[in-house]
Amino acid sequence: xxxxxxxxxxxxxxxxxxxxxxxxxxxxxISASLSSTSSLSSGIACNANGQTINITNISSTILAANTTIxxxxxxxxxxxxxxxxxxxxxxxxxxxG
Amino acid sequence: MTNPVDDSSTYSLTMTPSAITIxxxxxxxxxxxxxxxxxxTYTFTYRVFTSFPAxxxxxxxLPTSMIVSSAANATYTLSSNTTNQTxxxxxxxxxxxxxxxxxFTTGTLPANTIFTIxxxxxxxxxxxxxxxxxxxxxxxxxxxxEQSNAGAFSLxxxxxxxxxxxxxxxxxxxxxxxxxxxxxxxxxxVLYSTDMVSI
Numbered sequence: 593x594x595x596x597x598x599x600x601x602x603x604x605x606x607x608x609x610x611x612x613x614x615x616x617x618x619x620x621x622i623s624a625s626l627s628s629t630s631s632l633s634s635g636i637a638c639n640a641n642g643q644t645i646n647i648t649n650i651s652s653t654i655l656a657a658n659t660t661i662x663x664x665x666x667x668x669x670x671x672x673x674x675x676x677x678x679x680x681x682x683x684x685x686x687x688x689g
Numbered sequence: 690m691t692n693p694v695d696d697s698s699t700y701s702l703t704m705t706p707s708a709i710t711i712x713x714x715x716x717x718x719x720x721x722x723x724x725x726x727x728x729x730t731y732t733f734t735y736r737v738f739t740s741f742p743a744x745x746x747x748x749x750x751l752p753t754s755m756i757v758s759s760a761a762n763a764t765y766t767l768s769s770n771t772t773n774q775t776x777x778x779x780x781x782x783x784x785x786x787x788x789x790x791x792x793f794t795t796g797t798l799p800a801n802t803i804f805t806i807x808x809x810x811x812x813x814x815x816x817x818x819x820x821x822x823x824x825x826x827x828x829x830x831x832x833x834x835e836q837s838n839a840g841a842f843s844l845x846x847x848x849x850x851x852x853x854x855x856x857x858x859x860x861x862x863x864x865x866x867x868x869x870x871x872x873x874x875x876x877x878x879v880l881y882s883t884d885m886v887s888i
Contacts, residue, residue, distance in 0.1 A: 596695045604690060613704070646690075670706040672740070673832040680702040683693035 593663075595684060599655040602633070604685040605663065607645040610678035612671040615640045620665055622647060627660040638665060708825065708833035711738040716824045716837040718844060720813070725846040726879075727813050728758055733806040735824055737835075741798040744829040747806070749789040750839075752820050753782055758810035763791055768803035778808065792829075815879065817848040853888075 593605070609615065622638035624647070633652040638645065647663055655661075661684075671677060715736040722729035733749060763778040777792040789808060814820045821843050825836040852875045857868050872888060 593695075593697070599694060606690060606693075610703075670704075673742070673828045673834055674706050674708050675828075675830075675832040676703050676705040678703065680704070681697045683690075683696040685690045685692070686694050 593661050593682060593684070595655060595657055595659045595661065597684075598657050598686075599651060599659070599684060600687040601651060601653060602649050602687045603651045603655060604646065604648045604687070605650065605661065605682055606685070607647070607663075607665075607680065607682045609643040609645070609668070610680060611643065613643075613677055613680075614669045615645065615665075615667055617641055620645060620667055622666075623664045624650060625662045626651070626655065628653075628655065631655055631659075708836045709739060711736075711824075711835050711837055713838060713841040716842055718822050718842060720811075720844070722813065723844075723847045725813050725817065725848045726815050728810045729813060730807060730809045731811050733804070733808070733822075733824065735804045735806070735826075737798055737800050737802045737804070737826075739800055739835060741793075741795070741802060741804075741826060742828045742834065743795065743797045745793055745795070745798075745834070746827040746829065746831065747791045747793070747804070748825045748827065749791070749808075750823040750825065751787045751789065751811070752814060753785060753787050754812070755787055755814055755820070756780075756782065756812045757787070757789060757808070758812070761808060761810035763789075763806060763808045765791075765793075765804055765806040767795075767798070767805075768801075769798070776806070813846055814844075815881070816884070817846045819843040819845050 617640055620638040620640045622636060624632060624636050626632045631651050631653045633649050635649045637648045645665060650661065715738055717734045718731060720729050720731045757780045761778060763776045764773050765776050766773055779790045781788045791806065821840050823837050823839045826834045828834060854873045855870055857870050874886060
């Protein structure tokens, strides 16, 4: 995703999966990268609850607008049939709260 | 968390999965008669790899020329229910393939359930060129779930013998002479524009 606005230290992203795409609850495995590579936090964390995935503490410095955030989250299960899913959505948060 | 900075509301982010390709050993085909251009009974054996949906569909994809007689019917047994049952069959042919669609009335079936499907009156391919048969399973609303590798299963016919006679059209059979031979061939089936004759 590419940010429209700046994000602060400890920025977070919340991703909401469509109902027929699932992930086990609890902590999830994540790897991440930023277009401003030096800003990536070593303490990034991922937690799933139902259809919601919270990725916290992404950045160690303020991220400028138009930063590209790439998140690779494993353990997400595709739908059983080849029908297009409903919409994935996400929100970015400036800091931890 | 409250007050998001950005969100994805201006995008439509969706995803369409691909069908699972089953192992080659999960699909097999046998038939009663292996002669080309003969209508015969085919038996398709399919082992469910993940799951088979309630009231699911199995589509068998054959070469276009392997047509299904209007008199064809289909029956099946399951490893979990060996009572022979009929299954609805429809057939659709286009320029590249002939699809046999079988619509089942079952509940959801688990992995490793074995379907044994018998379809009568399918026309064998016209030559002994290897042909491929593919299986695709779908949900009741037509979305694919599992499929066999398109090239994984092939059949070869035992083509009927062609009869051939040869005669020289010159009475002078002395060695070293150049003479003409005539070959007469009776083919076992129709010849197509791309077929060849080797002597």
